[in-house]
Amino acid sequence: MNRPVSFDADQVRRDFPILHQDVNGHPLVYLDNAATTQKPEAVIQAIVDYYRNDNSNVHRGAHTLADRATEKFESARAKVATLINAAEPRQVIWTRGTSESINLVASSWGRSQLKAGDRILVSAMEHHSNIVPWQMVAAEKGATVEAIPVDDSGTLDLDALCSMLDDRVRMVACGHVSNALGTINPVEDIVRLAHSVGALCLIDGAQAISHWAVDVQALDCDFYVFSAHKMFGPTGLGVLYGKVEILDAMPPYQGGGEMIETVSFEGTTYNQLPYKFEAGTPDIAGVIGFGAAVDYLQAIDRDAAARHEQDLLEYAEQRARETPGIKLIGTAARKTSVMSFLLEGTHPHDVGMLLDQQGVAVRTGNHCAQPIMDQFCIPGTVRASFSFYNTRADVDRLFEALDKARQFLL
Known part of the structure; x- marks a missing residue:
């Protein structure tokens, strides 16, 4: 060879x-x-440096440590947006990982949009994280989750997908790469086919993004999700990318600090993107370490x-x-x-x-x-x-x- x-x-x-x-x-x-x-050492050192020199909460403090932490935190968001060619950094939502990113979409979008008789299509080779959240919301709303067939080589059957599509399909969810088989799925075709019947498309990129450049605008996917720890960053941190108009229409996933604009006992208004989906103190050190991981990837x-x-x-x-x-x-x-x-x-x-x-x-x-x-x-x-x-x-x-x-x- x-x-x-x-x-x-x-x-x-x-x-x-x-x-x-x-x-x-x-x-x-x-x-x-x-x-x-x-x-890499650069990621480890970035995390150590944060705790040694800048440890503070982000966005809220009126002092130098908070300013430095916030600048590095939001800089990492901008780096990830550039990495995946998102149009705006506010399309990058921090989560605890790919699993939570999918759960966020299933819970927020699914609970607000799905109804009885709707259909969700997922490939038969999916990770449990791209099956179970859809089953949970489908059971609640009276929708169904159906598997897109995969042949004996581990190749997704696009013809079968075409035959399954109708106007009751609301979401097509598929991995970019199978974690079990290594199959690279034709996600460009899958997104196009989903959109042809008015469905949205979520791509699980956890196994893809460490191997090659991903362009979410070229893919035209509605959601793209991945984890920092599978691309040389820390554990416990993930990304949800979504189209602005869809994210804006989705209700918050969790309540708490940072995701609010105003709170009173008469009613609460919610923060703008991306903060609407980022309740509570985030994994600041992890985000900063992830920023260093993105820098490392971009340098090779x-x-x-x-x-x-x-x-x-x-x-x-x-x-x-x-x-x-x-x-x-x-x-x-x-x-x-x-x-x-x-x-x-x-x-x-x-x-x-x-x-x-x-x-x-x-x-x-x-x-x-x-x-x-x-x-x-x-x-x-x-x-x-x-x-x-x-x-x-x-x-x-x-x-x-x-x-x-x-x-x-x-």
Whole structure:
């Protein structure tokens, strides 16, 4: 296999302190990036600097610390808006993660807009976070949640989606990339088809945005959601992007400080975007750390990084096909950075445990995507997921560890 245009992953690795350690007596090979990515020193330092020098609440204080914290907090919002090409920073709503972003839309938009007989379409390969919130609001409003079929390769059936669309469909929700299979969904087509019947479209970008540039205006999606921790930022922080006219029409998701304009016992008026949806003291340190993560991403050659990641995936899948007893799960033509597989005659959890004993960190289980695992009639998979700080040497270590695991288990 030919290598892509050079990307110096070894140089990048120096920015991530956690990667330079031994686990169970072996150098760490971290291949669980779809669960969470590691954090560069710049992100860690930004969080430390906030607590050491600027710790204060935002927007409310009449002193220098509050001013500095607020400036960094809102600067991070502007950076994220630029990253995804949102028209305005006020379209970037801070949440606790992708899950809360979807819950916000399902609760606020869904409760105010859905009625009995309405339909919500989600792909069969979705993460539970893009299924359960819709089921909860649908049960309350008398709507239905229906699965868009996925074939045995893990490819979404666009023809089936077309046949499912009618004027009762109010929302189409779909992942940009499957966390369980690595499938890249044709989200541009999905958005267009949803809009053709007057439905809105929410794209779960949690597994996409760390791998390539996302342009929400070009996609024309109504909502785009993702988590900071999957793109080299802190845990406990997420983003909801939405079109202004839709967000303006949605009622607040939670009540409390910051989301109000005026409060009296006769009635309350609500703040403008984005603050209408940001009740209470936010994760200020997390937001500032996320701003540093965005700076880090913007400073690297993302096209070269994406080519490097694609090379790793193709190299890993080639090695898997050459290794007796390995069955790949998810073989769509368009994939990124996720290799899910089974080792014949073993349980994924046993394989994961033996890999960990050799310093190789992977994920095992259903990856919060139980419906697609049920479709394949399997309990789960072993999932190796790659980032730009991984190398071909990491892939080689994975397969060396798998060989030893197979000898132990079989």
